[in-house]
Amino acid sequence: MAYSYRISGLTVACDFPLAGAVATEPAVTPDVRVRLADVPQTLEGGAALGPNWDMFGEDFLLRAPRLARFLIRGGREIVIALEDGATARDASAYVLGTAFGILLHQRGALVLHGAAVARGGEAIAICGHSGAGKSTLAAALCRRGWALVTDDLCALSPGDDGRPVIRPDGRQLKLWQEAVEALDLGEQRGEAVLARFEKYFVAPAEVATEATPLRAIYVLRESRPPLTDGIEPLPLPDAMHMLDREAYRPGLRLKMGVRPELVAQSAGMLAHVRMFELTRPRDLARLPETVEALLAHWELAAA
Amino acid sequence: MTGSAAIIWLASFPKSGNTWFRIFLANLAAGENGPADINDLDERGGIASSRHEFEAATQLDSGFVGHDDIDELRRDVYHRIAAEVDHQRWIKTHDAYVMTPSGRPMFGVAGTRAVYLVRDPRDVAVSFAHHSSTTVDRAIELLNREDGALCASRTALAPQLRQKLLGWSGHAASWLDQSDLPAILLRYEDMRAAPEARFAAALAFAGRDATPDEIARAVRHADFSELRRQESEKGFAERMSRTAPFFRSGQVGGWRAALTAEQVARIEEAHAPMMRRLGYELSAPPHER
Incomplete structure (x- = not known):
């Protein structure tokens, strides 16, 4: 089951409900997919550019302490691996904040x-x-x-x-x-x-x-x-x-x-x-x- | 960066001469173009607890990272800054020398050194009360609380990251007893008495070249009369109180006229061992109290 949203002009389909976001009708082809899946600890071949993030090609990996790892890909997808004890509900705040901010940058938005x-x-x-x-x-x-x-x-x-x-x-x-x-x-x-x-x-x-x-x-x-x-x-x-x-x-x-x-x-x-x-x-x-x-x-x- | 230290932590409990030291550094940089503008200090190295710099380095929304988790990441941020800066940065901090939750020293990264400034806790109490528009008793509480901290709010986003102080003695012990980094101790009182010699010692420790003439000029330009003149003309960005000026007297021993005997006793009882260690004479030997 996917939850649908419209965020900064983009249609978003998410595996779980995004707390604080207003649900909309589902889009046939959503611009952005958000899903829970495994995500590596670091990006293979990627230059570690920050203390808790790596960037390689169209991929950006962000590690939020004790919460989750977010793999943000090509302005189209956010893949989330929750750390022990964290919930998808907790990850919502980051999806709508930092992760979406990085995704918008990847799409070249101002x-x-x-x-x-x-x-x-x-x-x-x-x-x-x-x-x-x-x-x-x-x-x-x-x-x-x-x-x-x-x-x-x-x-x-x-x-x-x-x-x-x-x-x-x-x-x-x-x-x-x-x-x-x-x-x-x-x-x-x-x-x-x-x-x-x-x-x-x-x-x-x-x-x-x-x-x-x-x-x-x-x-x-x-x-x-x-x-x-x-x-x-x-x-x-x-x-x-x-x-x-x-x-x-x-x-x-x-x-x-x-x-x-x-x-x-x-x-x-x-x-x-x-x-x-x-x-x-x-x-x-x-x-x-x-x-x-x-x-x-x-x-x-x-x- | 190779050679001299990449980062010098300019560490102190609040109201112990840190700002005066940074103004001296700004005047050293300004040279004959001084006196430097007291409202233009930020670009010269900043403060370790800057929320903005933390967010720029980690991409995280610092409001959604717990205080302890932030400490853990701060060490990694400093490690990276030390590895990447192309010129020596003097970074102010009021944090105690703390361990992160995983047991790593937050400031103890390679390529850094510490200049630790200390001031008579009785004068710190008076100065802090003026600065924060609070009572002397509240100021003493902060000096005496072993779990004291700045910007530790959980109901609002404080302008800076949480800074553990650990009380006046705990703060001094944390920086002076650590063995990860080379550190030098400067007493505020000694700096007031012989500023040229003490600043010169700190610069030599940091591996920063400066001639005696350059140092003398910077000391002159950072004189309290000059700082008070600038503050009365244009104000000072780091002033918190609406009534008390930031640069008051810079006086040594002002506590004698400002504290009650009971307040003095409360400070001395809490901090006697560290005061003795740092050469601050107690007003009465413990057996007479």
Whole structure:
């Protein structure tokens, strides 16, 4: 029995239910297969490129401690071997996170490390490193009537008019308990994303189901001196540079080899998108100020 | 990298002069273009508990890896960094010299050395309380807890990876008693008294060339009056407190005016053997307390 999903525009068939993903109708020929099977400890002939991962040709092997080994092949398949005591349910968090991020890289997608939310048919992406507060800010905007497009992997592709579109990642928000409490989302809180961790699925009130044009990218920064609170536009050359830095695992993208046509494609897309640095305190108690500033900025830009 | 050490661990309990040392290094690098900007230190080696660097190296979402499993992988990450860097990196750390769950020393990889900075725990308590906007009593608790740690939250993603401190004595013992890596001990008080000589000793230990003139200039540019001037003008990115400046006095012995007799006793009772070993005079011999 296969479980079917639509993730970042790709149809996915999986041997087991993916926790936190929204099930869809099965595709005749799924783009991506996810299955449980044996996976070697290392890649034969592969250069060991990381402390817990190897890459060889179209194969990428990732070892997640005490959880599973993930063999990600040619952008089409994720094979999972569970370590002793781990369950397929535990592996879901990695399938939807790191493993799918690597798979999207293998397919040459431009993937931002960010959450995306939409209103009035247009989306904004909120980028930043792990722990920067992307999902928390996205959740706060969802409380204000925005629709969730993606949680932390934001794959861009060119739309019909050349503007980039974001395809929904078909999953719920993931929030740490402190953020759940700060946003008063206790009643929407679902299961733990992964056993032993105080991070939970939270179902947003509204979810985007269609590809949504991306209008702006906000890069989160903490307002530590000499930086002060505010939203500043980035000039195009800086934005190009910033886009590389805010990609999902940019170092990996480089090691996989960045194809020239993709660089040209991202430059073309960026011409349609405005990029801003959003500098604000990381303090959860001051999140409402950030939300107000962002909403005002959006209204102003729309006017 | 061959020849001199690839990585120098700049290790200390928090509030023991680590930042001052890194600012000295930044000024050494800046040479006659100094004084270096105190807000531009990160690119010069970083901190061992950086979540971002860990994720870039392992491709893992660090929020879904347990603290102990992260320690296990950190050793492999450091091993790789030491093997691959093309210039010497001085990496700050507040972690104690800990063993991974499988029993390997987390920092003990070939090609690395350690500069261990230590400061009178009574001054550390006062400084930590100011830095973290907490009470002196809470600071003493962190000094005295043998299972103390930073960024150990399980309900939120802390900005850095979990760092085991093991208490002030445990921290010092972990770095000073290990025999995997060559290590040098620098007392903060000695560095304040004779900065040129102590910095020169640390650089020689690391195999880093610098002339006496270069060292003297870097010490001048890292003087507390200069650091306070920069902080009051532009602020300091590593400051945590909203009220207390990061660079206060850098004073030696300030605890005499700031701690109660009871607080002093609590610190000295917990740390007397290590304080004696490191030359920190107890305010009263144990039999009189």
